[in-house]
Amino acid sequence: MSIQSSIQARDTFSSTTIRSILSDVYAADKANTDNKIDSSTIVSLIRKATARRIDSAAQFSQAARPDLAEKEQREADFLSQFLPPLLPEAEIDQILRDVIPEQTSQFQGDPRRALGQVLKAFYAKVDRSSVDPNHVKRRAEALLLE
Structure with missing residues (x-):
């Protein structure tokens, strides 16, 4: 309707x-x-x-x-029913894997310090309304610690 x-x-x-x-x-x-x-x-x-x-x-x-x-x-x-679907986790991970090396190079000692820059670069590529921000942050933290 x-x-x-x-x-x-x-x-x-x-x-x-x-x-x-x-x-x-x-x-x-x-x-x-x-x-x-x-x-x-x-x-x-x-x-x-x-x-x-x-x-x-x-x-x-x-x-x-x-x-x-x-x-x-x-x-x-x-x-x-009025909401578009969220990006799948695999796609979020792929985008994060693309931006993490670019952003962590300046933070050689502790990659967790790069979290803010990683999220900023991620949202430059992805519309915020297409993802759950808390989920993106958790995934970014997990990928930074790998």
């Missing part, structure tokens, strides 16, 4: 969920006074909103509130 059709069909679940995301997008756009936000920022906002809902669903489940947990999980599932 598209955004416009769910609002026009007066589907309260879909339209409420979409409006909450639009509120986040408008706030981010207003905070960015330089120019309009790009699509990768919008994807990041949707990913964060989905993650928040998944976390909330888990907390509601632990608090014995299955009704609220189910609502949050439904919203997370609904939002996830």
